[in-house]
């Protein structure tokens with residue numbers, strides 16, 4: 065354990081929980097704790113998605129902290145119902161609520177009883193900020209949602225698709241691929257519309273979209289689950305729960321970024337459903353390979369640092385390797401033992417878990433990387449280490465369009481690869497003349 | 511005015527012929543989606559610009575992660591303040607206490623950066639698990655012979671205003687003079703309540719320099735340990751962001767007899783008046799003459815620049831939702847300077863006397879609201895037909911989704927809003943959003959295109 069965290073590379077659990085709930089239709093979140101946590105998380109998300117992010121807080125004060133926050137939370141639930149008329153309320157805890165020992169499951173079920181609410185679900189997930197990062201908070205909450213909404217149900221032929229934190233554009237792309245394959249599916253959590261709302265008048269503070277409640281319930285009868293979560297611990301894995309509880313076969317795959325991972329995703333779908341891969345997808349694959357060949361010399365033996373949540377770090381690292389780019393440093397702020405395991409066969413990768421940006425900077429400098437890829441907090445690497453940053457993942461605060469970054473599937477991979485290659489090219493071209501002058505002309509003139 | 515939440519009713523008034531009592535400076539209503547932040551946030555805003563200090567967050571990681579380098583304060587020297595240090599408390603620390611972790615973190619930071627000053631911010635859990643911040647800081651302070659100052663900023667202890675006080679208390683500890691002989695001896699002044707966002711401290715300091723007044727210490731824009739230690743040398747404190755710094759000015763007056771005057775450098779009129787006030791304090795013909803000359807030339811220049819924007823903006827309607835009452839009052843005046851009517855004014859943490867002032871200044875029918883939630887903002891902006899909202903990051907995207915123009919008045923902005931330059935920027939910012947062609951396309955997107 066390090067004595068002091070210098071420039072955090074992760075966020076806290078309830079942040080991930082908000083993402084999971086935002087992927088459910090008609091949901092609203094209340095964070096049980098003091099006002100600041102909720103406001104900070106909203107701000108963090110708002111600035112990335114360029115969307116109003118409505119998340120309530122139970123606004124615990126001194127009294128609530130000393131005598132228990134039950135009354136605050138119940139009042140908060142009342143007000144959320146009045147203002148938003150949600151179909152589901154997600155309750156997430158904070159460090160404060162957990163420390164004072166709030167039993168939110170009990171409070172939630174008691175509240176439902178007191179108010180004899182029948183057409184409203186309240187799901188409480190325990191997400192103490194100190195218990196893990198946003199990545200764990202996300203899966204933990206996603207699992208809790210599934211645990212709460214599923215029950216033994218009739219078998220059907222749909223496929224469950226469980227996604228990690230990726231961009232709304234990525235979710236839409238995965239849906240497009242599934243549609244192209246003519247597959248019936250339930251994708252969860254689907255925050256592709258709720259966190260990337262089209263402009264429309266009049267404004268609707270309860271954005272359309274999100275996985276439907278009955279679709280989530282139906283996940284217990286699906287033909288299979290594909291979960292993009294190879295770094296996810298079984299204890300918080302929603303897919304594992306569906307397997308253990310209802311016998312739904314689980315295919316735990318990486319995010320389909322890169323040729324191999326996208327092939328694997330599509331092959332798995334073909335294997336499960338017997339669907340036929342349309343020419344259009346084959347062409348997309350062909351274009352990706354074409355792009356990889358076009359760019360291969362520029363990319364070969366380039367070195368990079370990848371940081372962020374474990375699932376994204378893994379996927380991007382693999383994709384780099386396909387192109388001859390060495391992911392010299394793969395770093396996450398999460399504890400994630402599985403990231404190390406998954407990248408274990410590649411001794412040239414330095415895997416950092418529970419890391420911070422100071423450590424990432426040190427390693428990156430040591431490893432002489434050409435660029436870094438991850439959220440905008442990585443600007444620290446550029447500012448202090450002169451390492452160009454390719455913005456990817458969450459959060460991106462200093463550029464626009466994080467919600468539109470497309471990186472999955474053959475087409476998304478092509479776009480991501482272009483972003484990398486172009487970064488390398490701009491380094492090369494920016495320095496080309498000076499470098500050559502210094503290297504050769506200086507000698508000649510000596 | 512109809513409000514879906516009954517307990518919010520008293521926080522809202524409509525300006526009428528008589529002043530009405532309104533509730534403020536109170537706890538947020540649970541579940542209302544308040545826009546407020548926490549005590550820690552308030553304390554950090556005030557202390558963060560102290561550039562060569564280590565700012566250590568004692569708590570779990572989130573509180574530090576969400577506040578890493580999110581403010582635009584500039585420094586002329588050290589960049590240390592832009593790092594986010596955190597004890598990163600974990601489950602076992604919550605159970606067994608975080609004192610040792612805190613001590614270890616301080617040890618490490620001293621070893622790495624050899625700072626003269628460390629601020630240790632308490633977050634919510636720290637207030638509950640019973641860590642003895644004072645004791646740990648004191649021990650570290652004597653161990654290393656540096657200032658290690660605890661900031662009592664546990665989030666649940668109140669709101670942002672409580673954070674300002676916590677920060678001021680920390681500052682008082684820092685600036686307590688060792689040598690009382692020099693108190694008030696210098697001819698220079700302290701400038702309180704400017705955080706050098708987008709170089710604002712530098713802009714104002716230049717004005718003072720050119721009228722012959724030196725600035726001793728700024729609290730806290732572009733400040734550093736050594737300068738702050740000499741705070742009490744100055745002969746006058748001028749106080750801008752009253753919400754955060756009034757308390758400190760009072761205390762400095764009580765403790766060291768330092769006089770203070772309120773100033774505001776937002777808007778042309780306020781800037782000129784403030785400069786005059788300070789000049790008058792010195793009662794020096796040369797200073798007064800230079801001040802008048804500068805006011806004349808700067809005002810002419812600024813007015814000319816603003817004229818270009820003004821005629822596009824006349825008659826537009828603005829809604830204000832900002833952190834403190836001081837800012838709201840200034841903005842109300844600034845909008846008037848460019849011909850815009852204000853139709854809604856709200857603040858997160860306004861104080862009673864500030865709301866009084868707002869009620870006096872506002873036109874009849876204006877909605878005045880404390881700690882508005884998103885639903886109220888939406889309702890008021892639409893009902894009042896505002897063309898533009900001024901606020902912070904969270905409000906920006908609400909405005910945009912409502913098809914309403916927006917300008918930032920937060921701590922992360924990159925454009926100065928202080929002084930004459932700031933007044934021009936303000937007009938330009940307003941112009942660049944209100945007069946953008948994009949709104950035309952937003953009009954008929956989706957259902958109601960009646961606006």
Ligand code: SF4
Nearest residue numbers: 100101548573634665
């Ligand atoms: S835990 Fe407390 S101090 Fe930290 S962000 Fe939340 S409210 Fe603020």
Ligand code: SF4
Nearest residue numbers: 076101159193572573
């Ligand atoms: S780490 Fe804990 S206290 Fe801090 S913001 Fe996250 S939940 Fe709140």
